[in-house]
Amino acid sequence: MAEELLPGGRVNEVVRVGATVRRRPPERAAYTRRLLGFFERCGWSGAPRFLGTDDRGREVLGFVEGHVPWRIPRAPDVDADESLVRVAKLVREFHDLTAGTALAAGSEVACHNDLSPKNTVYRGPDGGRRPVAFIDWDAAAPGERVHDVAHACWQYAGLGPDGAGVAEAARRARLLCDAYGAIDRRRLIGTVLWWQDRCWRGIEAGAAAGDPAMAGLRESGAARAVREAWRWVDRHRGELEARLSDRR
Ligand SMILES: Nc1ncnc2c1ncn2[C@@H]1O[C@H](COP(=O)(O)OP(=O)(O)O)[C@@H](O)[C@H]1O
Ligand SMILES: [Mg+2]
Incomplete structure (x- = not known):
């Protein structure tokens, strides 16, 4: 075929x-496969099915039909408030499913660790596409709820200089947190900064060690962009935190 x-x-x-879909197995393939198998047994449709490996050693996953917004500018459906809310609810669903299981391995839940629109499949009528599944579970690992929620706020709410500004980014992040539910919003911005710092340093370190994928990311300006996002969040931290924590 x-x-x-x-x-x-x-x-x-x-x-x-x-x-x-066929792809090179992730570094921590065993964990990702266990997790995808667990989702399948739970009947949770927010992740692709793991179907095995092919004769070339590649992973075989079920193709999830829909739209993956990997390019800027994104379709307006992707940034609609309703889509943000749906993202938060999907995250809450798989966190709740994995909480207290061996997949949480003594931590709170299994985290995706790379939640972003480009790893999300949107489906629905034109002008009303909503998130239905997350793909790219390569970085999944046991972790805390706030880790995924902060990463999602960074990526979907636009916490950086290319977003819609401080007030709008804070409103969107808050919408996402509120739709998720029980999360300590006071930890959110600190965790976003932790992610951004880790991300640009990881790309730089990988590129310096000769990893071609990381070198490519660095070449494309990705590390610089994430560093800029870190600077932006750091500069606006006070206002972002105030807007996130106020009780109105
Ligand atoms: N299970 C899937 N169903 C549908 N599309 C997929 C699936 N997995 C990957 N894709 C498509 O392939 C692209 C790259 O996949 P991804 O797993 O995100 O790779 P990478 O690790 O390079 O980011 C995605 O942007 C998406 O368009
Ligand atoms: Mg991806």
């Missing part, structure tokens, strides 16, 4: 073959 290269991957070459 014909292989079609899928656009939007920045780290892996991902191809579609019929109703499946």
Whole structure:
């Protein structure tokens, strides 16, 4: 069957073959497979199914039909408040499913650790596409709820200089937190900064160590952009925190 290269991957070459997707197994493949298998047994449809490996050693995953907004500018549906709320609810769902299981491994939950629009499949009528699943579970690991929620706020709410400004980013982050529910919003901005710092340093370190994917990311300006986002959040931290914590 014909292989079609899928656009939007920045780290892996991902191809579609019929109703499946083939990609290089992630570094922590065993954990990701256990997690995807667990979601399948729970009947949770917010992640692709893990179907095995092919004769070339690639992972075979179920193709999730829909729109993946890997390019800027994004379709307006993606940034609609209703989509943000739906993202938060999907995150809450898989956190609640994994809480207290062996997949949380003594931490709170299993975290995705790379939640962003480009790792989300949106589906629905034109002008009303909503998130239905997260893809790219390569970085999944046991963690705290606030880790995923902060990463999601950074990526979906636009916490950086390319977003819609401090007030709007804070409003969107708050919407996401409120839709998620029980989260300590006081820890949010600090955790966003932790992620951004880790992310740009990780790209730089990987590129310096000769990892071609990280070198490519660095070349494309990704590390610089994340560093700029860190600076922006750090500069506006006081106002962001005030807007997030106020009880109105
Ligand atoms: N299970 C899937 N269903 C549908 N599309 C997928 C699936 N997995 C990957 N894709 C497509 O392939 C692209 C790259 O996949 P991804 O897993 O995000 O790779 P990378 O690790 O390089 O970011 C995505 O942007 C998406 O368009
Ligand atoms: Mg991806």
